[in-house]
């Protein structure tokens with residue numbers, strides 16, 4: 001891949017006709033992005049999605065995503081594809097039928113059709129080195145929270161990040177802090193989620209997580225927390241993964 005200005009970002013993305021990048025290679029070869037089937041009510045969400053797409057291209061990352069050319073999913077897939085990186089959409093057959101019926105635009109790159117939502121998420125996890133959630137709705141949150149849960153359960157140790165565009169996820173993050181306070185989540189599990197306000201910082205933090213990948217923590221480790229219930233000793237919460245930051 002050459003160094004310099006790469007032309008060719010889709011004209012449909014108007015105003016973003018070239019992608020400046022240096023020859024930075026990421027340790028993350030395939031990044032799975034969960035994001036809205038809508039583009040949101042403000043331009044800032046689409047702009048941040050374009051910025052993330054360019055950041056993936058700049059770092060030589062390929063994209064795994066939901067496989068539909070709609071909303072922020074359409075934006076990120078077009079930016080990464082036009083930037084010269086591989087794009088792989090993973091979508092249940094039933095959704096393909098709905099998209100076709102609705103007259104949806106063909107997605108770019110490769111599309112893998114799977115049997116159902118469960119297989120889709122399993123494939124996404126199998127193929128990706130890291131996960132990023134952009135703003136979105138139920139679909140995005142469910143995908144994000146499932147990956148965090150899988151890390152919590154020790155099913156995988158891949159980094160999971162949130163691009164907190166315009167403070168969109170502030171209320172969710174505050175809710176998670178409340179869950180720790182109320183004794184339903186170990187602080188170390190709260191730390192699974194990596195948060196940044198811009199694509200450059202988030203990618204750097206995710207790469208850093210891989211470089212300092214935590215080891216499974218022993219029983220009675222520092223990640224354990226004893227919560228008090230009505231002044232009495234309560235349950236001991238543990239996360240199988242210990243994060244230093």
Ligand SMILES: CC(C)=CCNc1ncnc2c1ncn2[C@@H]1O[C@H](COP(=O)(O)O)[C@@H](O)[C@H]1O
Nearest residue numbers: 034035036037066068102104136137138139140
């Ligand atoms: C009629 C039509 C064009 C439907 C296309 N609709 C979809 N196609 C593919 N994946 C989807 C669709 N809706 C939700 N998802 C999945 O759920 C997430 C988005 O859901 P949401 O908009 O945040 O809640 C995406 O990451 C994607 O994996």
